[in-house]
Amino acid sequence: MLQLRMRKTAIIFVMAVGFFNQTHAQKKYPYQDAKLPVEERVQDLLSRMTLEEKVRQMDMYRGDFFKDKEDFAKSKSAEKIGKLGIGAIHDLYPRSAKMINDLQTNVIKGNRWGIPALIMCEMLHGYLDEGSTAFPMNIGLGATWDIATMDKVGKVIGMEARAHGVHFGFGPNLDLGREPRWGRVAETFGEDAFLNSEIGLAFIKGLQGDDLKSDRSIIAEPKHFAVHGIPQAGGNSSPILVGERSAREDHLPSFEKAFRKGGALGTMCAYSELDGIPCAANHWLLTDVLRKEWGFKGLVVSDLGAIKYIQTTHKVADSPKDAIREAVSAGVDMQFYDFSNEFWQSTVIELVNEKKLTTENIDRAAGAVLRLKFLLGLFENPYTDKNLIKERFHTPENQKVALEAAQKSMVLLKNDNNTLPLSKNLKNIAVIGPNANASRLGGYAPKNSVGMTVYEGVKELVGKTANVVYEEGVPLIVKGQIIPSKYLFTPDESQNGLKGEYFNNRELEGTPALTRIDSQLEFDWPWAPGDGVNVDDFSIRWTGYLKSDQALDGWLGLSSDDGIRMYIDDQLVIDNWTKGATSMVTTPKNIEKGKKYKVRIEMWEGGWGARAHFRWNLEKVNLQPAIDAAKKADVAIVVLGESNELVEENRDVASLDLFGIQQQLIEEIKKTGTPVVCVLLNGRPLSTNWIAENIPAVLEGWFPGELGGRAVADVLFGDYNPGGRLPITVPKSVGQLPIYYNQKPSAIHKYVAESEHPLYSFGFGLSYTKFEYSNLKLNTTEIKPNGEVKVSVDVKNVGDRDGDEVVQLYINDVYSSTTTPEKTLKGFKRLNIKKGETKNVEFTLTPEDLSLWNREMKRVVEPGDFEVMVGGNSTDLLKTKFKVLN
Numbered sequence: 049m050l051q052l053r054m055r056k057t058a059i060i061f062v063m064a065v066g067f068f069n070q071t072h073a074q075k076k077y078p079y080q081d082a083k084l085p086v087e088e089r090v091q092d093l094l095s096r097m098t099l100e101e102k103v104r105q106m107d108m109y110r111g112d113f114f115k116d117k118e119d120f121a122k123s124k125s126a127e128k129i130g131k132l133g134i135g136a137i138h139d140l141y142p143r144s145a146k147m148i149n150d151l152q153t154n155v156i157k158g159n160r161w162g163i164p165a166l167i168m169c170e171m172l173h174g175y176l177d178e179g180s181t182a183f184p185m186n187i188g189l190g191a192t193w194d195i196a197t198m199d200k201v202g203k204v205i206g207m208e209a210r211a212h213g214v215h216f217g218f219g220p221n222l223d224l225g226r227e228p229r230w231g232r233v234a235e236t237f238g239e240d241a242f243l244n245s246e247i248g249l250a251f252i253k254g255l256q257g258d259d260l261k262s263d264r265s266i267i268a269e270p271k272h273f274a275v276h277g278i279p280q281a282g283g284n285s286s287p288i289l290v291g292e293r294s295a296r297e298d299h300l301p302s303f304e305k306a307f308r309k310g311g312a313l314g315t316m317c318a319y320s321e322l323d324g325i326p327c328a329a330n331h332w333l334l335t336d337v338l339r340k341e342w343g344f345k346g347l348v349v350s351d352l353g354a355i356k357y358i359q360t361t362h363k364v365a366d367s368p369k370d371a372i373r374e375a376v377s378a379g380v381d382m383q384f385y386d387f388s389n390e391f392w393q394s395t396v397i398e399l400v401n402e403k404k405l406t407t408e409n410i411d412r413a414a415g416a417v418l419r420l421k422f423l424l425g426l427f428e429n430p431y432t433d434k435n436l437i438k439e440r441f442h443t444p445e446n447q448k449v450a451l452e453a454a455q456k457s458m459v460l461l462k463n464d465n466n467t468l469p470l471s472k473n474l475k476n477i478a479v480i481g482p483n484a485n486a487s488r489l490g491g492y493a494p495k496n497s498v499g500m501t502v503y504e505g506v507k508e509l510v511g512k513t514a515n516v517v518y519e520e521g522v523p524l525i526v527k528g529q530i531i532p533s534k535y536l537f538t539p540d541e542s543q544n545g546l547k548g549e550y551f552n553n554r555e556l557e558g559t560p561a562l563t564r565i566d567s568q569l570e571f572d573w574p575w576a577p578g579d580g581v582n583v584d585d586f587s588i589r590w591t592g593y594l595k596s597d598q599a600l601d602g603w604l605g606l607s608s609d610d611g612i613r614m615y616i617d618d619q620l621v622i623d624n625w626t627k628g629a630t631s632m633v634t635t636p637k638n639i640e641k642g643k644k645y646k647v648r649i650e651m652w653e654g655g656w657g658a659r660a661h662f663r664w665n666l667e668k669v670n671l672q673p674a675i676d677a678a679k680k681a682d683v684a685i686v687v688l689g690e691s692n693e694l695v696e697e698n699r700d701v702a703s704l705d706l707f708g709i710q711q712q713l714i715e716e717i718k719k720t721g722t723p724v725v726c727v728l729l730n731g732r733p734l735s736t737n738w739i740a741e742n743i744p745a746v747l748e749g750w751f752p753g754e755l756g757g758r759a760v761a762d763v764l765f766g767d768y769n770p771g772g773r774l775p776i777t778v779p780k781s782v783g784q785l786p787i788y789y790n791q792k793p794s795a796i797h798k799y800v801a802e803s804e805h806p807l808y809s810f811g812f813g814l815s816y817t818k819f820e821y822s823n824l825k826l827n828t829t830e831i832k833p834n835g836e837v838k839v840s841v842d843v844k845n846v847g848d849r850d851g852d853e854v855v856q857l858y859i860n861d862v863y864s865s866t867t868t869p870e871k872t873l874k875g876f877k878r879l880n881i882k883k884g885e886t887k888n889v890e891f892t893l894t895p896e897d898l899s900l901w902n903r904e905m906k907r908v909v910e911p912g913d914f915e916v917m918v919g920g921n922s923t924d925l926l927k928t929k930f931k932v933l934n
Contacts, residue, residue: 079161079427086422090415093161101159102414103396104132106382107389108168108349111140112575118143120150128389133159135417136166136216136382141177141495145434148213152430164430166421171217171255171266172235172492173201173753175209181446181754182497185490185731186221188457188750190237190775191813193854194878195250197453202254204446207264211436215424216267216314216347220251222302223272225776226788229282231699234490234692234731234751236277238775239788239810242873245302252310260313261425263436269314270306272351274333275299276318278786282700285361288322293866293901295322304342313346313420317380319354319361326362328354329371334379347416348381353655355386369395373404381413385584385655447755454759456852456878459748459772460814467725467745469766469816470683472509477516478681479503480674480717482524482710483689483729490731490751491696497754502687502727505757509765517681521674521713524691527632528605528663533567536647537593546592546647550578554611554652556587566590569649569662577658587652588660599641600666603634607661608651609698614662615648625652631693631707632663639664669709671716678720685764686714686743689730692751696731704735704782711738718742727760733778733808740807748774766816771852771878773813773921780807789922790869811856811873811922817847817883824918824926830933833909837893837930839875841918844886853920854878855889860915865902871922891918898932 078084079093094102114125114137128134134155142148148167155165170176173183183189183201192198209217222244225236237247248270257265275295279286290299306312317334318327327333328350338344358364358371365371368387372395375383383392399405421427440446460468479485485503500508503518510516533544543565550562561580569590576583606612606622614622614635621635639645651660678684688710693699705711715738718724725745728734729752739746747770749760762768779787783802786795789810797804820843827838843855857875861868875891893916898909911934919925 082428086419089422090419093418094411094415096161097414099397099400099410100393101132101161102410103393105135105163105414105417106396106410107392108136108138108382108384109134109389110385111137114140114151115147118147120147120154122150122154125151125154129155129158131158131160133161133163134165136168138168138384140167141169142212143177145213145432145437149431152213156430162427163418164421164426166216166417167214168216168218169209169214170219170492171205171209172219172221173490174494174497175205175212175214176492176494177212178495178497179442180208180494180497181205181442181450182489182494182499183450183453184457184753184756185234185751186237187225187234187731187775188752189453190243190247191459191748191750191772192453192456192878193243193773193775193876194456195246197456198247198250199254200449201453202251203257203264204449206255206257206266207440208442208446209266210263211432211440213432214266215426216269216420217255218269218271218316220248220268220270221272222248222270222306223277224299224302226278226786227282228704228732228776228779229701229782229785230277230279231284231696231701233277233776234695235492239777240775240790240873241298241301243775243876245305246876248302249305249310252306252312256311260423261429263433267314267346267420267424268306268310268312269316269347269349270303270312271316272318273315273327273338273348274303274318275322276320276327279320284698284700285320285357288320291323292905296901300337307338307342307344307346313423314349315344315346316349316351316384317354319351319357321362326354326358326364328380329358329364329374329378331378339379345416345419347420348379350375350380350382350384350386352384353386355380355383369399372396373399376405376409376413381416450753451755451759454752454756455762455768457750457752457772458759458763458768458770459774460763460770461748461808461812462740462744462746463814464744467723468747468764470725470764472513472765474510474514474682476681477506477510477514478677478684478722479506479516479518479687480521480678480684481687481713482520482522483691484520484685484687485518486524486691488689488691488729488751488756489753491692493692499752499754500757502685502729502757502760505759505761506685506764508758509761509767517677519674519677521671522669522709524708524710525631525693526665526669526708527607527661528603528665529667530568530570531594531662531664535594535596536568537595538565539591539593541593546590546649549589550581551587552582552585554585554587554654556589556650556652569660571661572659574657584653584655588650590647590649592647594639594645594647595643596639597641598666600637600639600664602637602665602668604637605632605634605663605665606649607632607659609657609659610652610654612649612651612660617646618648632661671713674713675716675720678717678722681722683723683725684717684720685725685727686717687727687729688714689728689734690732692731702782704733704779706734706736714739714743725764727764729756733776735779735781735807737780737807748772769816769849769851770813771815771854773811773854774808775810777806777810778808790872792867793870794867809921809923811854813854813921815847815851815853817845817849817851819853819881819920820844820846821919821926824916824928826916826928826930829930831930833911833932834895836895837916839891839893839916839918841889841926842886843881843889845881845883848883850880850882852878852880856919856922857891858917858922858925859893859897860917861898861900861910862913862915864900864910864912866900868900871917
């Protein structure tokens with residue numbers, strides 16, 4: 049009987065344990081009560097979790113761990129999910145509700161507290177996955193100067209992402225774009241703190257909506273925190289050499305507004321250093337300012353590699369473990385692929401056990417992740433409805449917003465003799481140039497998206513009545529041609545191709561992890577280049593011979609994103625070992641027919657995707673077809689600029705001139721005598737001095753999104769009156785940099801052989817109509833330091849077309865205890881004014897607008913005179929004054 053009773057007791061115990069594991073989520077622990085305040089739920093759940101469970105919440109996993117093609121990979125992901133839960137997953141981009149719901153089900157059942165995973169995505173100007181609505185690149189969105197449109201854009205992105213079960217978006221980028229050589233300037237909304245913050249605020253409110261539990265909302269994560277947009281010499285991740293006052297006055301306000309007024313609940317710390325301290329290890333930035341001053345309770349994510357860089361790049365930690373300690377104690381809550389998940393978690397746990405990280409550090413970080421999951425309503429509803437993707441993804445309504453944003457981003461830079469708009473009665477139109485029939489969406493655009501090109505847009509608009517022809521003229525980047533395998537031979541000459549040795553370090557050291565024959569070098573690797581090779585931190589050596597059956601008097605070239613070099617006959621002919629070669633770096637070479645040349649190519653990869661291209665220019669560029677097309681046309685629309693191969697993360701430049709031989713192309717087209725219009729599609733301001741002087745009409749189109757070609761055509765032929773304004777100053781040369789509009793009074797641009805003025809000023813943009821400003825008035829001429837001033841002005845459309853005007857308000861603190869710019873934007877409104885109509889526009893200047901950081905580093909409004917300036921750009925302005933009394 050005793051044995052029987054014991055057996056029954058054991059059975060009951062096992063059943064009870066099993067029942068608890070399956071049904072504890074229904075048991076009413078306080079954290080499971082949706083009626084309780086979120087903070088109570090966070091603290092209750094934290095009190096129940098082990099250290100290991102908390103640290104798991106601090107980690108980000110790669111999406112490919114959980115997918116088999118587009119399905120949830122249950123067996124593959126079981127080890128990653130385990131029994132501790134999952135903090136966050138990035139790069140997942142689920143294509144079906146079933147995939148993401150199956151994943152969440154397994155994550156929730158796999159941990160004893162029923163904690164779902166936070167799904168993260170890129171969403172800079174569109175939810176990144178394939179088929180999403182692609183909006184203009186951010187620099188173009190800044191050029192709209194339109195708050196309402198930005199709110200719509202944010203809403204579409206949030207809606208499309210959340211329909212896929214995504215909760216957290218990386219963006220917007222609130223860096224000030226004050227260094228146009230920097231490849232990420234295209235991701236910014238421009239150079240000005242006020243424009244940046246207002247455009248960013250509208251974008252964030254659109255993304256997050258009124259309720260994060262809504263199936264239309266995602267969490268916004270402004271980046272890169274902070275002061276990331278002015279890297280030294282334009283080099284990505286280079287030092288930021290500004291002090292606290294400049295940081296607070298110029299760079300932090302956009303973030304402060306995003307968190308305090310926009311309620312943004314994520315941020316990504318920058319991988320650069322600020323005044324000598326890496327941002328990922330900056331306690332003042334991530335704790336004192338962000339959390340203590342601003343009350344931020346969201347999630348701080350490392351930028352990719354930022355924690356690792358504390359040791360490897362900045363050299364302020366002597367080991368990965370010490371770098372992790374510095375980052376977490378400073379205020380970083382979650383890594384972003386810095387280390388393997390296993391190393392990250394075990395190291396954080398070790399640091400706590402060694403008392404080098406505190407329980408408070410861990411609870412802050414894990415609590416931030418849990419807080420977002422509660423706010424998103426994921427404990428109550430972690431799933432997405434199966435019909436949402438079909439109902440809300442890339443709908444006609446969403447595409448309409450993309451077209452509106454593209455139209456509003458167009459900036460008319462020049463229009464001599466009313467060259468534009470073009471007549472729809474033209475019979476022969478040539479659309480010429482490397483960007484004329486190319487989809488230019490910019491970096492971080494939705495995967496595999498193809499936008500309408502300018503040629504397609506023109507053809508769609510006037511192709512029924514006009515003969516519209518296209519010629520590329522010249523390639524944007526002269527890449528040459530892939531060297532065929534038949535011309536490459538292994539070292540023993542036994543087969544075609546080059547011998548590739550792949551090492552799991554950056555130094556080509558030790559025994560190769562993989563040795564194989566690569567038929568040709570034309571690789572783009574999102575992850576590992578082969579079995580047994582690291583995803584990051586690897587190096588490759590290719591060896592063999594080149595022997596051609598054709599003679600070549602031209603060049604050999606290499607392209608890579610990290611270090612690469614080449615030896616021909618044991619002589620070093622290309623050496624980009626330190627920084628890589630993002631475009632094609634070439635070496636002149638005369639190759640004799642039938643002669644054998646010894647080749648050795650070496651590369652290393654540091655992180656986030658890799659590529660290797662080995663090419664030659666056996667075929668030369670021929671401009672003649674484009675010249676012939678222009679001669680036969682009534683007008684030549686020449687479309688030049690950049691692509692995301694030239695302006696993107698880690699694609700920095702030393703020159704702002706047109707890349708390659710584009711300048712030669714437009715000069716040749718101009719010589720034909722055919723009227724020429726230039727359209728620029730680009731992500732950074734370009735020093736197009738010759739075009740500004742010699743071409744009668746110039747339209748800046750940025751990277752205009754999926755319907756950008758139609759938007760350009762609408763402007764060129766007058767169906768849309770351009771109203772965009774420059775969000776960034778366009779310099780005449782690199783030598784003028786920095787040249788943002790609101791520099792300090794002592795920044796004087798006087799050169800021996802260069803103008804002191806930019807090519808185009810901040811806030812500039814033309815229209816097909818004209819506006820007059822009058823009756824600039826203030827409601828008072830004297831206020832107390834805590835007072836407000838109301839500003840009004842009349843704006844009249846004196847032209848013969850309806851059009852949009854961007855009314856801009858600037859102020860000048862005439863004399864102050866610390867230096868201030870002579871002109872700073874403090875208000876703007878974009879409004880449509882019908883021909884002959886006058887609109888009265890009002891602004892309110894608040895103490896926040898008038899304040900500065902004084903010599904004691906206190907934010908105050910100082911007594912004295914203030915100048916108010918209002919107009920349609922930053923140079924042609926009406927002026928008046930008021931005084932702040934003691």
